[in-house]
Amino acid sequence: MYQYNVQGVGIRAADASFVLDTLTQWNKHDPNQLLEGKLDLDRVGIFGHSYGGATTAEALAQDDRFKAGLSLEGGFWGTVSTTAMKQPFMYIMSGETAKSFTPDATEKDNVFYPEFEPDLDHVMTHSLNDTYYLTVDGFFHQSFTDISLISPRMFARGMTPEHNVDITRSYTLAFFDRYLKGEQQVLLEGPSDRFPEAAYDTEYTSIGNK
Incomplete structure (x- = not known):
């Protein structure tokens, strides 16, 4: 299954690069005259949930044109688990899945797999740029x-559905506003009274990397 996911995510990462290739072509010459000269392709981000999050991480590892990426509880299948990520990266984990990482956990979440923890550790500790690791209590895998x-x-x-959606939306927007627009974001600086469920892990959150 692990190797199957490596192959599948590799295909999806290549698809993401193909989309960027196509947008680059259309920015130079769009037969329909819709996008030509209108795209800022120096500030392209990518994010996704679950398998889309895994695609995000692998796309960052394979294509430097993606300037920042955010994974909503995705795996790490492919070259990303053996190389050093160069771009700013944010990972958001649900509190329910995070329980599977505790040594005394008697049951593992359905999305957990044996290589998950060592792959996550490699990506977050070998990064050459800023990393954020956020856990949201009360969330489970589909909460994103x-x-x-x-x-x-x-x-x-334990929360309203609007608050549930607002958590994901707000942190995602803050991350990309910071790294694609260069705007300082309070949500990325530490705990938030607005979102008390969300907490940064001090080991995997590292700002100011070279």
Whole structure:
């Protein structure tokens, strides 16, 4: 299964680069005259959830044109688990999945796999740029989607569905505003009264890397 995911994520990372290749072409010459000369391709970010988060990490490792990336509880399949990431990177983990990392955990979350922890450790500790590792208590793997709005009684655990969605949206926006627009962001600097469920891990959050 691990090797299957390495192959699958590699294909998706190549797809992401293909999209960027196409946008680059259209920025130079768009047959439909819609995007030509209108795209700032020096400030391109990428993010995704789960398999999309894994795609994000691998795309960063394979293509330097992606200037920043954020993974919402994705795995690390491919070259990213053996190389040093060059771009700013943020990883957001649900509190439910984080429980699987504790040594005395009797049950592992469904998204957890044996290589998850060592791969995560390699990526976060070998990075050549800023890294953020955020855990959100009360979140589970699907909390990063809009499922809480579809069925709040089942999927908004201990919070309103609007607050659930606001957590993901706010940290994602803050990260890209910081690294694609150069705007300082309070949410990236430490604990937030607005989001008491969210906490940065001091070991994997490292700002000011060269």
